[in-house]
Amino acid sequence: MQFQQLQYFVAVAETRHFTRAADVVHVAQPSLSQQIKALERELGADLFLRARGNITLTDAGEALLPLARRILADAETARQEVQELAQLRSGRVRLGATPSLCTGLLPDVLRAFHDRYPGIRLLIEEGGSHDLVRELARGALDLALVVLPLPTPSPALTTVEVLREDLVVVSSPEAPAPGGGRRTVGVPDLEGERLVMFRHGYDLRELTVAACRSAGFEPDFAVEGGEMDAVLGFVRAGLGVAVVPRMVAVRAGAGLRVTPLARPGLSRAIALAHRSDVAPSRAARELQRMLLER
Numbered sequence: 001m002q003f004q005q006l007q008y009f010v011a012v013a014e015t016r017h018f019t020r021a022a023d024v025v026h027v028a029q030p031s032l033s034q035q036i037k038a039l040e041r042e043l044g045a046d047l048f049l050r051a052r053g054n055i056t057l058t059d060a061g062e063a064l065l066p067l068a069r070r071i072l073a074d075a076e077t078a079r080q081e082v083q084e085l086a087q088l089r090s091g092r093v094r095l096g097a098t099p100s101l102c103t104g105l106l107p108d109v110l111r112a113f114h115d116r117y118p119g120i121r122l123l124i125e126e127g128g129s130h131d132l133v134r135e136l137a138r139g140a141l142d143l144a145l146v147v148l149p150l151p152t153p154s155p156a157l158t159t160v161e162v163l164r165e166d167l168v169v170v171s172s173p174e175a176p177a178p179g180g181g182r183r184t185v186g187v188p189d190l191e192g193e194r195l196v197m198f199r200h201g202y203d204l205r206e207l208t209v210a211a212c213r214s215a216g217f218e219p220d221f222a223v224e225g226g227e228m229d230a231v232l233g234f235v236r237a238g239l240g241v242a243v244v245p246r247m248v249a250v251r252a253g254a255g256l257r258v259t260p261l262a263r264p265g266l267s268r269a270i271a272l273a274h275r276s277d278v279a280p281s282r283a284a285r286e287l288q289r290m291l292l293e294r
Contacts, residue, residue: 003075005039008032008174009047013065016055026282091211092121093101093284096132096144097202101270104247105145105163109294113287120283126227133157136275142284145291147203148269159271162291166246167207167266169259172238177257184262187215195241203268208243211266222247232256 004047011021012032022029033250040047045060096104102124110122129146133224136144136157169178169185178193179185190212198205199217205224212219217255226233228248235242236255243266249258272291274280280288 001039001042002035004070005035006071008035009039009064010068010166012036012048012055012073013057013061018055036050036198061246087282088117089119091119091281091283092123093281093287094123094125094140094142095287096125096127096135096146097142097220098128098132098145098147099126100204100245100248101145102126103228103253104165104245105270105291107251109287109291113290117283117286118141121280129203130201133273136273139275139278142274143288144273146271146273148271150273156276157273159273160288162270162272162294164205164267164269167243167261167268168203168246168249169241169261170232170235170244170249170256171241171259172236173255173257175238178241178259180202182259184260186262187266188217190241190243191215191217193220196223196226196232196234196240196242197224199225199227202227204243204253209267211243213288242286268286 007025008027011024012018015021015024016031018036022032025032036047043060043064043178046058047061047064049056049058095106107126110124113120125132125141127135129150132141132144132146133150133154135141137154146159148159148161150157157246161177164272169190171178179189182189195208197208209219223234228244230243231244232248232252234240243261245268246258246260249256271287274284274288
């Protein structure tokens with residue numbers, strides 16, 4: 001019994017016409033008829049009752065039809081699975097992330113992904129959550145790491161929380177320690193400190209400013225307008241202190257004093273987002289899995 005013979009049999013069973021079935025499977029009608037006869041000889045039973053203008057299934061044909069359909073469906077599933085595995089040898093994943101996540105979370109995950117799937121090109125776009133959501137919506141990204149809550153919640157996006165990360169205060173070791181050198185500082189202790197502040201539209205800027213105002217004071221900026229690398233550089237130079245994710249501070253290493261925020265502290269939720277109406281590619285799903293299991 002050949003796979004092709006089962007395809008031809010199902011086509012005739014569904015169309016109840018040999019010529020139309022031949023058109024469906026893109027083969028000449030005589031060839032289709034010969035394969036059906038060969039299948040019947042192998043099985044030792046007629047599969048169709050052939051009357052002029054009327055094709056019906058025999059009992060044997062009725063018994064074979066669901067089995068043949070299942071075999072063909074399983075074969076299609078196998079074909080898709082193998083193709084998807086093959087796709088991991090080449091292709092691309094377009095991932096958006098905020099600059100702080102590009103600095104803190106992504107390097108280790110992307111290294112592990114690249115080691116496992118060296119043929120997959122990783123295209124990374126840095127931006128604020130608002131910009132990344134817009135790029136996702138227009139199909140320019142496959143996945144995006146964004147800060148929750150989304151600036152503009154949308155049912156067109158599916159989000160899964162990846163982590164909740166604590167924020168810390170970083171300062172130059174050459175400058176006086178914030179909070180008088182205590183092991184932890186509270187947000188109220190930042191009153192009177194000169195802050196190195198991110199540009200407008202940056203998630204960390206909005207979170208820090210909102211926390212300061214909730215504590216009853218307006219933050220004092222020594223310098224503002226930078227991205228993550230610039231902010232860390234300004235802090236190292238002693239221009240002021242900054243509130244950054246703990247992972248960023250740890251990875252930044254030398255040249256920074258790291259002071260935790262006293263409870264309840266500050267934290268932010270990070271989610272992985274993709275379009276709800278478009279299934280991510282196999283490579284994108286694999287990167288998603290590694291980010292969720294990191």
